[in-house]
Amino acid sequence: MSFTVLQDDAWKAPPEAKELKNPKPGDKKSIKAGAKVYKQFCVACHGSSGKGDGPGSKALNPKPADHTSERVQAQTDGELFWKITNGKGMMTAWGPMIKEDQRWDLVNYVRTLAGSK
Ligand code: HEC
Known part of the structure; x- marks a missing residue:
């Protein structure tokens, strides 16, 4: 069986993920840690x-998603965190492998990729 996924039907985090609050400020320290992971x-x-x-x-x-794109950057920190944690298909569920605070560092790092060439 095959089916086409329209852009609008792209992977969506559940509504409650939107509200997850990023406990880490996107400062130099967190971004550097995120970059490493x-x-x-x-x-x-x-x-x-x-x-x-x-x-x-x-x-x-x-x-794999383009992290510099508007579509990714328009999502809340909570949604990105949720996706990193839970994965989908070939996108690994990193929850069991990367510590929670490091997953927030990753979100902070992904923010720095916005619009990069
Ligand atoms: C084995 C390849 C692979 C690795 C390694 C991987 N990803 Fe992904 N990632 C994917 C694929 C494929 C998708 C698209 C999944 C889909 O849309 O069905 C994706 C999607 C995503 C998304 C969702 C973007 C969106 O809204 O569409 C985020 C966020 C993400 N990855 C972050 C990460 C982070 C952070 C890491 C490292 C901890 C990582 N990924 C490692 C393959 C990978």
């Missing part, structure tokens, strides 16, 4: 600048 676990698929073009992305469908 991102390099270790995320770059393989999402690419070194977060565009979704890492070496591991080639065989994937759907492709």
Whole structure:
């Protein structure tokens, strides 16, 4: 069976995720910590600048999300945190593998990728 997913039907976090509050300020320390974890676990698929073009992305469908995009950046911290925690398909559920505060560091780091080339 095959089906087409329209952009509008793209992966959505549940409504309660929207309200999750980021307990970590997006300061230098958190962003630096997030960058380190991102390099270790995320770059393989999402690419070194977060565009979704890492070496591991080639065989994937759907492709890893472009973290620089408006669509990703328009989501709340809570939604991004929820997606990182719970995963979907080839996007790993990182909840059991990356500590909660480090997942918030990742969210803070992903914010710095907005619009990067
Ligand atoms: C094995 C490849 C792979 C790795 C490694 C990976 N991802 Fe993903 N990621 C994906 C794919 C594929 C999607 C798209 C899933 C979909 O839309 O069905 C995705 C989607 C996402 C999304 C959702 C964006 C959106 O709203 O569509 C976020 C946020 C994300 N990844 C963050 C991360 C972070 C942070 C890491 C590192 C801890 C990571 N990913 C590691 C493959 C990966």
